[in-house]
Amino acid sequence: MSEDQVFICGDPHGEFGPLIEIVHRHRPGAVVLAGDIQARRPLDEELASILPLTQVWWIPGNHDTDSDADYDNLFGSSLSDRNLDGRVVTIAGLRIAGLGGIFRGQVWMPPEAARVESESDYLAKCGKGNYWRGGLPRRHRSTIFPQTYNALSSQHADVLVSHEAPACHPHGFEAIDTLIEAMGVKRAFHGHHHESMTYPNTGPCRFFGLGACAVATIDGDFLHSAGPDQPIAR
Secondary structure, eight states: OOTTOEEEEOOOTTOOHHHHHHHHHHOOSEEEEOSOOOOSSOHHHHTTTTTTTSEEEEOOOGGGGSSHHHHHHHHTSTTGGGBOBTOEEEETTEEEEEEOSBOBTTTBOTTSOOSOSSHHHHHHHHOGGGOBTTBSOGGGGGBOOHHHHHHHHTSOOSEEEESSOBTTSTTOBHHHHHHHHHHTOSEEEEOSSOOOEEOOOOSSSEEEEOOTTOEEETTSOEEEOSOTTSOOOO
């Protein structure tokens, strides 16, 4: 693999062995974790052996706010600045966008209208008794807010990495398709549903689902698509 190659990793749920082995073998320029990371210690410690070899980027999944430890080991790690959620960053020559978290009815459940637009709107309504560490409740730190979505939709990207799936998945959302179209995305990857798949190509964007611990190249070739307790595909 060349230094301009980017790999996308499906929900690790604390199991980083497949990703670490693949990075040591292929030496990609960067890897992006598609949420539900659930590191058992700070993420920089979990991935210490590959940090000299590749850039590590990530988006949060819904389970990354399940507990204080899940949250702190990700958002409090020295890789906290590599959070792609709500951003478009040029990585190895590609403009890669991230949309972390999931839709939740208390905030926004497309296609229904949003209940609130922003984190500050939610804080104004939820009451200080529900604050966590002086701000947004921990659970909603992995919720998709319209403000984040709308800010992304006004930008351009080559690739979108989201936790939620687009409408081609039975539990996906047309709102993700709308975002992809608005941004001009040509390749879209999602986690969350633990299924590795290449969706039928029906338009300008190619869609890929990532199984738990799956690792795919930016072109959608799966280097590992088994579960965390299964051997890596060679």
